[in-house]
Structures are given as C-alpha cells and as structure tokens.
Amino acid sequence: MLNSKSSDVYSYGVVLWExxxxxxxxxxxxxxxxxxxxxxxxxxxxxxDPLWTSLIESCWCWFH
Structure with missing residues (x-):
C-alpha cells in the first residue's frame, strides 16, 4: 500500500537522481x-553513477 511516507521517500530518490x-x-x-x-x-x-545507486534504489524500493 502506498502512503505519504512512501511517496516522500520515493520522490527524494528522484530528486537525488536529478x-x-x-x-x-x-x-x-x-x-x-x-x-x-x-x-x-x-x-x-x-x-x-554507481556511487549513488544504492542510496537512490533504496529510496525507490519504498514505492512497492
């Protein structure tokens, strides 16, 4: 189930990507x-950039 916290963490991962x-x-x-x-x-x-992969992907795993 997607909730506000999940969306916020996912969005933070997108901002990091940007x-x-x-x-x-x-x-x-x-x-x-x-x-x-x-x-x-x-x-x-x-x-x-592999340096950021782990952090960004860990944010995106909150989405599902």
Missing part, C-alpha cells in the same frame, strides 16, 4: 505515460 544526472526525469513521456511506466511496468530511471 542532482546526480542534471536531467529532468521522464522528460520524453507525458504524465499518463509516467504513471503507466511506474505503476504498471515497474520502470525506473537509469542511475549512471
């Missing part, structure tokens, strides 16, 4: 495609 990559997440998708990619296809952003 800081590390200096990119806008899912900029090639419209909002409904983002929902589908995350909610139904379990798609995640690629983390290019």
């Amino acid at each position: 800081v590390v990559t200096q990119k806008i997440p899912w900029d090639e998708l419209n909002p409904m495609q983002v929902v589908a990619a995350l909610g139904f296809m379990n798609r995640r952003l690629e983390i290019p």
